[in-house]
Amino acid sequence: MNKENNQVLLEIKDLHKEYDTRAVLDGIHLSVHKGEVIVVLGPSGCGKSTLLRCLNGLETIQGGDIEFYGKSLTGPNVNWQETRQKIGMVFQNYDLFPHMTVIENILLGPIKVQKREKKEVMEQAAQLLEKVGLLDRKDAYPRQLSGGQKQRIAIVRALCMNPEIMLFDEVTAALDPEMVREVLDVILGLAKQGMTMVIVTHEMGFAQAVADKIVFIDAGKICEISEPEEFFTNPKTERAQQFLNIFQF
Amino acid sequence: MQNLGVNVLFEGTTIQRLLEGLLVTAGIAFLSIIIGSLLGIGMGLLRTSQSKTIQFICRLYLEVFRIIPILVWLFIVYFGVPSALDIHLDGEIVAVIVFSLWGAAEMGDIVRGALESLPKHQIESGKAIGLSFWGLYRYVLIPQAVRRMLPGAINLSTRMVKTTSLVVMIGVIDVVKIGQQIIERSVIKVPTASFWVYGLIFILYFIICYPLSKLSKKLEAKWEN
Ligand SMILES: Nc1ncnc2c1ncn2[C@@H]1O[C@H](COP(=O)(O)OP(=O)(O)OP(=O)(O)O)[C@@H](O)[C@H]1O
Ligand SMILES: [Mg+2]
Numbered sequence: 437m438n439k440e441n442n443q444v445l446l447e448i449k450d451l452h453k454e455y456d457t458r459a460v461l462d463g464i465h466l467s468v469h470k471g472e473v474i475v476v477l478g479p480s481g482c483g484k485s486t487l488l489r490c491l492n493g494l495e496t497i498q499g500g501d502i503e504f505y506g507k508s509l510t511g512p513n514v515n516w517q518e519t520r521q522k523i524g525m526v527f528q529n530y531d532l533f534p535h536m537t538v539i540e541n542i543l544l545g546p547i548k549v550q551k552r553e554k555k556e557v558m559e560q561a562a563q564l565l566e567k568v569g570l571l572d573r574k575d576a577y578p579r580q581l582s583g584g585q586k587q588r589i590a591i592v593r594a595l596c597m598n599p600e601i602m603l604f605d606e607v608t609a610a611l612d613p614e615m616v617r618e619v620l621d622v623i624l625g626l627a628k629q630g631m632t633m634v635i636v637t638h639e640m641g642f643a644q645a646v647a648d649k650i651v652f653i654d655a656g657k658i659c660e661i662s663e664p665e666e667f668f669t670n671p672k673t674e675r676a677q678q679f680l681n682i683f684q685f
Numbered sequence: 686m687q688n689l690g691v692n693v694l695f696e697g698t699t700i701q702r703l704l705e706g707l708l709v710t711a712g713i714a715f716l717s718i719i720i721g722s723l724l725g726i727g728m729g730l731l732r733t734s735q736s737k738t739i740q741f742i743c744r745l746y747l748e749v750f751r752i753i754p755i756l757v758w759l760f761i762v763y764f765g766v767p768s769a770l771d772i773h774l775d776g777e778i779v780a781v782i783v784f785s786l787w788g789a790a791e792m793g794d795i796v797r798g799a800l801e802s803l804p805k806h807q808i809e810s811g812k813a814i815g816l817s818f819w820g821l822y823r824y825v826l827i828p829q830a831v832r833r834m835l836p837g838a839i840n841l842s843t844r845m846v847k848t849t850s851l852v853v854m855i856g857v858i859d860v861v862k863i864g865q866q867i868i869e870r871s872v873i874k875v876p877t878a879s880f881w882v883y884g885l886i887f888i889l890y891f892i893i894c895y896p897l898s899k900l901s902k903k904l905e906a907k908w909e910n
Pocket of ligand 1: 455460478479480481482483484485486487
């Protein structure tokens with residue numbers, strides 16, 4: 437199935453981002469279609485996190501435009517509170533709220549922001565927790581959980597808002613290797629269900645398995661956009677080949 | 686041993702009068718702590734604001750209270766303000782005003798410190814689930830900041846209780862003043878009166894402040910992780 441024909445969910449046009457006059461993202465063009473899984477690869481410091489943060493309004497941009505369902509996300513009149521409910525994000529650091537139990541963490545957004553019925557959200561939360569195998573930990577505090585468990589809860593917390601698209605920023609980078617798998621499996625499961633995702637990762641095997649498209653960024657510019665097969669066996673650019681060589685021992 | 690000095694405490698209404706004085710002290714302190722804390726939370730939020738002007742004004746406010754002794758503030762508000770505006774202010778009211786404003790400045794600093802000590806990704810993950818500015822403070826930041834600021838806030842409260850002893854300088858009859866009166870009256874008969882009366886006042890202050898500092902230690906231990 438070619439997802440290129442699906443509706444465009446996010447359209448990034450000539451995005452420019454600077455930190456104190458230093459260009460970090462330099463003319464990024466990218467479309468994300470509904471149901472598509474895009475994996476962003478690139479060397480450290482090339483701007484991957486910054487790109488995701490721009491998509492979620494955590495950074496202001498200096499040029500270009502981002503459109504979500506055709507509506508611009510730049511300028512002062514964007515309602516980010518509403519937009520962020522549809523664009524879920526999970527970060528590298530376990531970012532659960534430490535003073536709340538697992539279930540309180542999950543319910544906060546749906547109940548306080550989306551004003552949904554507690555009973556209905558509870559049911560959805562229980563289903564999602566069941567799926568990630570953590571229903572029995574719903575009353576635990578984050579400090580009582582392992583890193584992998586915390587990350588799975590963070591994913592559930594974002595999913596419970598019923599987002600249209602999920603952004604993952606190296607969600608396994610801080611994890612013990614033994615726990616990487618359980619988190620990646622959850623994301624693979626989402627891909628199977630047709631969730632639209634933009635994923636930043638350093639797990640190459642996972643990238644190849646999950647991606648519809650690989651976007652390779654270097655020094656704030658997109659060097660190459662390829663199918664995963666092609667990218668990993670026969671990258672178009674020298675720079676991408678060099679990058680892949682680092683992962684080959 | 687026909688004249689036990691300690692008896693000075695049990696003559697007539699001595700104890701009752703001292704307790705009444707203590708009530709004045711405790712009342713001023715209590716009101717000021719409540720008002721000061723409420724204002725201080727607002728002040729703390731303002732101090733984490735992005736605006737350099739607001740930050741500067743709040744900072745100036747704090748420094749002004751730190752540089753000028755509280756006693757001078759009491760004099761300014763008790764003698765200075767009424768004579769300039771041609772009104773009369775009761776000593777108790779002046780005390781509550783000054784201590785509340787001082788409490789607000791110091792509490793603001795404690796709240797600011799607690800808010801700034803929270804990891805930045807807490808703000809971002811709050812934003813990421815669509816929380817508004819107020820929602821973020823209400824559900825995510827303030828509950829976490831409270832844990833970090835309680836020891837400091839309780840410490841400030843005990844300082845405020847102790848500093849209320851200055852109110853005698855603006856004519857408020859507090860526990861120390863009543864103690865002095867009792868001593869003056871009985872010192873000829875009982876030369877050791879000051880020892881006993883001040884000893885009792887010492888214990889009374891201790892009774893107010895000790896549970897507070899104990900509480901702060903306990904909370905500190907409980908919220909360590
Ligand atoms: N708040 C900031 N202020 C100034 N410079 C920043 C800031 N955040 C990031 N940068 C710079 O922007 C560049 C891109 O950072 P970014 O975090 O997006 O890289 P990345 O591709 O995610 O790297 P990594 O793989 O290490 O996570 C880096 O050179 C970084 O030093
Ligand atoms: Mg990064």
